[in-house]
Amino acid sequence: MTADVWLPLPPEEIPGLPDAFAYRFWDGGPDYPADPADCAYYVVPYMKGVDIAVRPLAAMTGVRVVQTLSAGIDQMEPGLGALAPGVLLCNARGVHEASTAELTLALILASLRGIPSFVAGQDKEEWRSGFYPALADKSVLIVGYGSIGAAIEDRLAPFECARVARVARSWRATARGPVHPLTELPELLPQADVVILSTPLTEQTKGLAGAAFLSRMKDGALLVNVARGPVVDTEALLAELESGRLRAALDVTDPEPLPAGHPLWHAPHVLISPHVGGSTSAFMPRAKRLVVRQLTRFAAGEPLDNVVLTTS
Known part of the structure; x- marks a missing residue:
């Protein structure tokens, strides 16, 4: 019997899928396309929220791979x-690097160069x-x-930065220089003019940029x-922004979406984008290539890429 693969895109829109599976299209709607117990490979609907992402898992008694885009x-945990x-x-390493790094540079440049002020000035016909x-x-x-942090550094290279320092969970060497452990933060x-957060959300990183972290950033x-x-x-962060000591550019917020009336909307020196780091025209072709590559390997019994963990 052919195993089912659940896809968040119609299979006819993904050229190159192997013929070994029965493909079921499910983008998070209320009705399942087939019995979840027959699903061997589940590609999670993108940007549909935690409730939808995990809803079929308990009934997927035969699933062997869960692939996020x-x-x-963290939404699967x-x-x-x-x-x-x-x-x-498995995660979507290789899909979001270009888009997220691109937005990171856009946020840095817009914030430093005063673009939000210029837009406000244009509305008021003011030459600022x-x-x-x-x-x-x-x-x-x-x-x-990780791969996104490295992609950000790739795009920083032409901008004549005085220094780029790197931090991850543990020390390692790279061609560009050392990666420092979190303990050295x-x-x-205090040495950084720009601090970029591109870390996964884990128990270790939740609240990482708290009062102590922010207080060590330079004025x-x-x-x-x-x-x-x-x-x-x-x-x-609000306390630091309202004091005027720090600036911020945020593609993600807590809570999210940021509700109307939240003080972060109108805090001084903050630029907010609505979690669009990965959702660009670059996403879909890379996501499709990832799905085809992974399913081709799965059909051939080969090791998969991007394995983050194995359930126990």
């Missing part, structure tokens, strides 16, 4: 306990000339140096969050 896997042992959870900070000669700290933060520094909203303590 997001770089993070509430449902992992419903899975049998030995299920592979003057001197503004440049990215050139700035010291940048990337907190979370207290010494690195006037810019915090850029393209990771997950809960990596930053919103109340602590």
